[in-house]
Amino acid sequence: MSETRIIKPQPISGFPEWLPEEKLVEDHIxxxxxxxxxxxxxxxxxxxxxxxxxxxxxxxxxxxxIYALSRLAAGEGEDPSTDMALHFDLTVPTxxxxxxxxxxxTFPFRRYxxxxxxxxxxxxxxxxxxxxxxxIDVIGNGSLGLLNDAEIPCVINAIFARIGIGEFVIRINNxxxxxxxxxxxxxxxxxxxxxxxxxxxxxxxxxxxxLADLSAQAGIDAATAARIVxxxxxxxTIADLRAIEGGELYRAGLDELGQVADGLxxxxxxxxxxxxxxxxxxxxxxxxxxxxxxxxxxxxxxxxICSGGRYEDLASNYTRQKLPGVGISIxxxxxxxxxxxxxxxxxxxxxxxxxxxxxxDRAQLPYYLGLATTLRAAGIATExxxxxxKVGDQLKYADKKGFRLxxxxxxxxxxxxxxxxxxxSSGEQSTHPQAGLADAVRxxxxx
Amino acid sequence: MSETRIIKPQPISGFPEWLPEEKLVEDHIxxxxxxxxxxxxxxxxxxxxxxxxxxxxxxxxxxxxIYALSRLAAGEGEDPSTDMALHFDLTVPTxxxxxxxxxxxTFPFRRYxxxxxxxxxxxxxxxxxxxxxxxIDVIGNGSLGLLNDAEIPCVINAIFARIGIGEFVIRINNxxxxxxxxxxxxxxxxxxxxxxxxxxxxxxxxxxxxLADLSAQAGIDAATAARIVxxxxxxxTIADLRAIEGGELYRAGLDELGQVADGLxxxxxxxxxxxxxxxxxxxxxxxxxxxxxxxxxxxxxxxxICSGGRYEDLASNYTRQKLPGVGISIxxxxxxxxxxxxxxxxxxxxxxxxxxxxxxDRAQLPYYLGLATTLRAAGIATExxxxxxKVGDQLKYADKKGFRLxxxxxxxxxxxxxxxxxxxSSGEQSTHPQAGLADAVRxxxxx
Numbered sequence: 001m002s003e004t005r006i007i008k009p010q011p012i013s014g015f016p017e018w019l020p021e022e023k024l025v026e027d028h029i030x031x032x033x034x035x036x037x038x039x040x041x042x043x044x045x046x047x048x049x050x051x052x053x054x055x056x057x058x059x060x061x062x063x064x065x066i067y068a069l070s071r072l073a074a075g076e077g078e079d080p081s082t083d084m085a086l087h088f089d090l091t092v093p094t095x096x097x098x099x100x101x102x103x104x105x106t107f108p109f110r111r112y113x114x115x116x117x118x119x120x121x122x123x124x125x126x127x128x129x130x131x132x133x134x135x136i137d138v139i140g141n142g143s144l145g146l147l148n149d150a151e152i153p154c155v156i157n158a159i160f161a162r163i164g165i166g167e168f169v170i171r172i173n174n175x176x177x178x179x180x181x182x183x184x185x186x187x188x189x190x191x192x193x194x195x196x197x198x199x200x201x202x203x204x205x206x207x208x209x210x211l212a213d214l215s216a217q218a219g220i221d222a223a224t225a226a227r228i229v230x231x232x233x234x235x236x237t238i239a240d241l242r243a244i245e246g247g248e249l250y251r252a253g254l255d256e257l258g259q260v261a262d263g264l265x266x267x268x269x270x271x272x273x274x275x276x277x278x279x280x281x282x283x284x285x286x287x288x289x290x291x292x293x294x295x296x297x298x299x300x301x302x303x304x305i306c307s308g309g310r311y312e313d314l315a316s317n318y319t320r321q322k323l324p325g326v327g328i329s330i331x332x333x334x335x336x337x338x339x340x341x342x343x344x345x346x347x348x349x350x351x352x353x354x355x356x357x358x359x360x361d362r363a364q365l366p367y368y369l370g371l372a373t374t375l376r377a378a379g380i381a382t383e384x385x386x387x388x389x390k391v392g393d394q395l396k397y398a399d400k401k402g403f404r405l406x407x408x409x410x411x412x413x414x415x416x417x418x419x420x421x422x423x424x425s426s427g428e429q430s431t432h433p434q435a436g437l438a439d440a441v442r443x444x445x446x447x
Numbered sequence: 448m449s450e451t452r453i454i455k456p457q458p459i460s461g462f463p464e465w466l467p468e469e470k471l472v473e474d475h476i477x478x479x480x481x482x483x484x485x486x487x488x489x490x491x492x493x494x495x496x497x498x499x500x501x502x503x504x505x506x507x508x509x510x511x512x513i514y515a516l517s518r519l520a521a522g523e524g525e526d527p528s529t530d531m532a533l534h535f536d537l538t539v540p541t542x543x544x545x546x547x548x549x550x551x552x553t554f555p556f557r558r559y560x561x562x563x564x565x566x567x568x569x570x571x572x573x574x575x576x577x578x579x580x581x582x583i584d585v586i587g588n589g590s591l592g593l594l595n596d597a598e599i600p601c602v603i604n605a606i607f608a609r610i611g612i613g614e615f616v617i618r619i620n621n622x623x624x625x626x627x628x629x630x631x632x633x634x635x636x637x638x639x640x641x642x643x644x645x646x647x648x649x650x651x652x653x654x655x656x657x658l659a660d661l662s663a664q665a666g667i668d669a670a671t672a673a674r675i676v677x678x679x680x681x682x683x684t685i686a687d688l689r690a691i692e693g694g695e696l697y698r699a700g701l702d703e704l705g706q707v708a709d710g711l712x713x714x715x716x717x718x719x720x721x722x723x724x725x726x727x728x729x730x731x732x733x734x735x736x737x738x739x740x741x742x743x744x745x746x747x748x749x750x751x752i753c754s755g756g757r758y759e760d761l762a763s764n765y766t767r768q769k770l771p772g773v774g775i776s777i778x779x780x781x782x783x784x785x786x787x788x789x790x791x792x793x794x795x796x797x798x799x800x801x802x803x804x805x806x807x808d809r810a811q812l813p814y815y816l817g818l819a820t821t822l823r824a825a826g827i828a829t830e831x832x833x834x835x836x837k838v839g840d841q842l843k844y845a846d847k848k849g850f851r852l853x854x855x856x857x858x859x860x861x862x863x864x865x866x867x868x869x870x871x872s873s874g875e876q877s878t879h880p881q882a883g884l885a886d887a888v889r890x891x892x893x894x
Contacts, residue, residue, distance in 0.1 A: 004763050004764060005505075005764075006764065006765065006766065006767060007501050007502060007505050007764055007765055008765070009502060009543040009544075009546050009547040009765050010499075010547070011547070012495060012497065012498075012499065012531065015495035015497060016495075017492075017493070017494055017495055017544065018492075018493070019548065019551055019552075020490040020491070020492055020552070020558070023490070023491050023492055023493060024490065024491065026493075027491055038799040038800070038828050039800075039823050039826070039827075039828045039829070040800075040823065040828075040829070040830070041798060041799070041800035041803075041828060041829060041830030041831075042799075043467045043470070043471065043797060043798050043799055044467070044470050044471065044474055044799070045464075045465075045467060045470055046464070046465070046470060046473075047464055048459060048462035048463075048464055048577055049496070049563060049565070049577060050459065050462060050577070051459075052457075052459065053519065054454050055454060055456060057519075058452075058454050066518075066519040066520065067516040067517070067518070067519065067529075068516070068517050068518070068519040068527075069514040069515070069516065069517075069533070070514070070515050070516075070517045070527075070528070071513075071514070071515070071567055072500065072504075072513040072514065072515040072532055073513065080515070080517075081517070082514075084459065085519055086516070096456040097456075097464065099456050100456040100457070100458070101466065104466055105466075105467070105797075106797060106844060106847050106848050108833060108834060110798075110830065111467070116496060118496070120518055120519075130495055130496060130497070138833070140834070143834075144833075144834070145833045145834045145835060147812070147831070147833040148833050151831065151833070154820075158823075262813075263812075263816065265813075266812060266813035266816040266817065267816050267819075267820055268817070268820050316451050317451060317452075317453065317454055318453065318454055318455070318456050319453065320453060350490060350552075350553060351488060351490050351557075352485040352488070352489075352490055352491070353485070353486075353487075353488035356488075365594070365710075365713060366709075366712075366713035369710065369713040369714050370713065370715070372714075373601075373714055373715050376486050376487065376605075379486070380486075381485050381486045381487075381488060382486070382487070382488060383487070383488025383557065384488075384594070384598065386555060386585070386591075386592045386594040386595050386598070387555060387587070387590075387591070387592045388592065397553060400553045401553050
C-alpha cells in the first residue's frame with residue numbers, strides 16, 4: 001500500500017467545536033431553551049443556511065461580514081460565484097420566510113428558530129464566525145397586541161431560572177418613552193439620535209465621560225445632560241415616570257411600558273427578576289418600542305445574555321404587508337463560551353448514558369447483551385462494553401467517560417440470574433435479579 | 448417615508464424549507480433518532496459547517512459538489528476566496544475531529560452527529576443541496592470488536608419501530624464474504640470489482656440484464672454468472688452459507704457475519720426485522736466488512752432509509768493512528784420528503800402547544816394570564832391569545848392552528864374561579880376550578 005500523505009487537522013479560528021463533555025452541556029442548554037419556547041406556544045421553523053445575496057443585502061447591511069458560496073471546482077473560464085450566501089442572523093431569513101409563506105401561516109405567528117449563523121468577523125477572543133442563535137418572535141399581520149411584549153420576559157425568566165446560573169435581571173425600557181423624554185428636553189431629532197448613541201454606551205464609561213459626550217456629540221447643555229444621566233441611571237418605577245410631565249411620544253411610551261409592567265405582574269414573573277431601566281437602548285434603528293436586555297447579577301461582565309424588543313415592520317423589504325413584531329435572541333455559543341470561562345457551567349460526563357454494562361466472561365456474551373437490552377427497554381441510556389478487555393480496564397474506561405453506574409456479572413451472578421450494580425462515585429455495590437435491575441438503576445440515579 | 452423597493456422572495460431550488468406543521472413532524476423524527484442514539488450510549492458531537500478545502504479534498508473527492516466560501520464584499524483587487532468550504536457529509540468532519548482530538552477522546556468513541564450537509568448537486572426531484580444527516584459511528588483505536596456490528600442494527604430497529612412507518616427489514620451482508628465468493632468462482636480482483644458494480648444495481652434491472660452485464664463487464668461465463676445471481680437473490684441463512692465450501696476470505700467474512708447474526712439474536716432484535724442479503728454491496732471502496740441497508744417492506748420504492756457498514760480506517764488522511772469503525776447514516780431530509788410524498792407521514796398541527804387560552808373580557812386580563820401561567824407551570828405547552836378579537840374568532844384561530852383544547856372563561860367562570868375546557872375535535876365542554884384545570888387538560892390529552 002502506498003503511503004498516504006497526512007494533512008494534519010487544525011482548528012479554524014472563530015469556528016468553535018466542543019469536546020463531547022462540553023457538547024452535552026450545550027445540548028442541555030439548547031433542550032431547556034427549546035422546551036420553554038414550546039411551553040409558551042412558539043412553533044419551530046428552520047430556514048435554509050443560505051439566502052439569495054439580494055435578500056441579505058436588501059437593507060444595505062455591511063457586506064464585509066457575509067460569506068458567499070462559490071463552486072469550488074468551476075471549470076476553466078467559468079464564473080465560480082453563485083447568487084447565494086450564508087445568513088448572518090435569523091431575523092432576515094424569518095422576514096423572508098414569513099413574507100414568502102404569509103398565505104400559509106396563521107397570525108399572530110409565534111415562531112422559534114435555533115440555528116447556526118455565520119459572520120466573517122476578524123477572529124478575536126469571544127468573537128465567533130459560526131455560532132448558534134436561539135430566537136423567538138411573535139409577528140402580527142397589520143397589528144400586534146402589547147400583551148406579547150409582556151409575555152416575552154416570562155419566557156426569558158423561565159429559561160434562565162432553569163439553566164441555573166445565578167440570579168439575573170431583565171432590564172426593560174421603551175424607546176418611545178426615552179426618545180420622547182429627550183425631545184421634551186429640547187433636543188432635535190438629530191440630537192436625540194446622538195444622545196441615544198451616548199446612552200447606549202453609558203455602562204462602559206464614567207459619568208463624567210457620558211456628560212462630556214452628551215455635550216460634545218448631542219450639543220446638550222450641562223444641566224440638561226445631568227438631568228438625563230440622572231434619570232437613565234437611577235432605579236425608576238412606573239409611578240416615578242408618571243410624575244414626569246412629558247409630551248405625546250413620552251406619554252405613548254409610558255402607556256406601553258405601564259401595560260408591559262402590569263402584564264409581567266399578572267404573569268407572576270417575580271419582581272426581582274425584572275426592572276425598568278431607561279439606559280437600555282438596543283441600537284438605533286430597528287426597535288421602536290419595548291426593548292430588553294438580561295444581565296447576570298453576580299456576573300455583569302458576561303454582558304447581556306438575552307436581548308430584543310418590539311419593531312414596527314419585520315419584512316418591509318420583501319412584502320407590502322405590515323408585519324409588526326416583538327422578539328428576543330439568545331446567542332447560545334457566546335453565552336456558553338462565557339459561562340465556561342467564568343465557571344458558571346462546567347463540562348461533566350463525556351457520555352449521555354448513565355450505565356456501563358461490563359463484560360467479564362466473553363463466553364457468556366448473550367447474558368450481558370440481555371442485561372443491556374433490559375435496561376434500554378426500560379428507557380435507561382446504557383452502553384455495553386464491546387471490546388475484549390479485563391473488567392478492571394472496563395471500569396477505568398467507565399470512570400474516564402463519567403458513567404455513574406456499572407453493571408458487573410461473573411460466574412456466580414450469571415448462575416443465579418443476577419448482576420452487581422456498582423456506584424462509580426461511592427464505590428457502593430449491590431446485587432439484583434435481572435428483572436429488578438432497571439428499578440435499582442433508577443433508584444441509584446435518583447439518589 | 449420613501450417607498451421601499453420590494454424584493455419578492457422565492458424558494459431556492461434544492462434548499463428545502465418546511466411549513467410549521469411539517470417542521471413539527473421533522474422535529475418529532477429528529478427527537479426519536481436523538482433519544483435512541485443516546486439510549487444506546489452514543490454521545491453527541493457537532494463539527495463546524497466548514498472545513499479547510501484541503502481536508503475535504505484529501506481523498507480526491509469530486510470537487511464539483513463542494514460549495515466554497517468567499518468574502519462577498521472583498522475590496523477592489525482583493526482575492527475574495529477563503530480556504531474554507533461547506534462539508535458535504537459528516538464522515539470527513541468526524542474523521543478530522545477524531546484525528547484532531549484523539550488525545551482527548553476515550554476509545555471506543557461512540558458518537559452521533561445530526562447536522563445539515565451541503566452538496567452542489569444539479570437540482571432535481573428528490574435531490575437536495577442542503578439536507579440533514581443523522582449518523583452514528585463507533586470508532587476504535589487500533590481495533591474494534593465485532594459486537595459493535597451487531598449492536599448497530601439494534602439501534603436502527605429501535606428508531607424505525609418508534610417512528611411507526613410500517614414494517615421494515617435491515618438487510619445485512621459482509622463484503623469479505625461476497626468478495627471471497629466471487630474470487631472462489633475464479634474471478635480476478637478486477638473481475639470482482641466489476642461484478643460488485645453489477646450486483647450493486649441488481650434490483651434496478653432484470654435478471655437477464657444482470658446476467659448479460661456480468662458477462663460483458665466482468666467477463667464471467669454463463670454458468671458462473673447464473674450461480675452468482677442465484678446466490679445473491681435468494682434468501683440465505685448462516686447454515687446455507689456454511690454449506691458452501693469457500694476460500695480464506697469467504698470463510699473470514701462468514702465468521703464475521705455469523706458473529707453479527709448471533710449478536711442480533713442475543714440483543715433480541717425480532718427475526719423478521721433483519722435478514723442476510725448477499726445483494727447488498729454499498730459502493731465499492733469505503734466499506735470492508737459488514738454492510739447494511741434498510742427497506743420499508745410495503746414501500747420498497749422509498750429506497751434504503753438507513754445504510755452503513757464497517758470500515759478499516761476512518762482517518763488515514765489525517766493521522767497515522769489506525770481507526771477502524773462501523774456506523775450508519777439516516778438521510779433525514781430525503782426520508783421525510785419521501786414519507787410525506789407516499790403519505791406515510793402527514794403534517795399535523797401548526798403549533799407544539801395543546802391548549803389555547805382564549806380571552807373573552809379584556810378588562811379581566813389578569814385572570815386569563817393566571818390561567819395560562821397555571822397550565823405552563825404544570826408543564827403544559829400553552830398559548831395565550833394576545834389580540835383583541837371575539838372569542839369566536841379566537842376559536843377559529845385555534846382550529847386553524849390545530850390546538851386540541853381551548854380554555855374559555857366568561858363572567859360566570861371568573862366570578863367562581865373556574866374555566867371551561869373545550870375539546871376542539873369533539874366539541875365536548877367541561878367546567879373546572881382553576882386549581883384543577885391542569886389535571887383536566889392532562890386527562891383530555893391522554894383520552
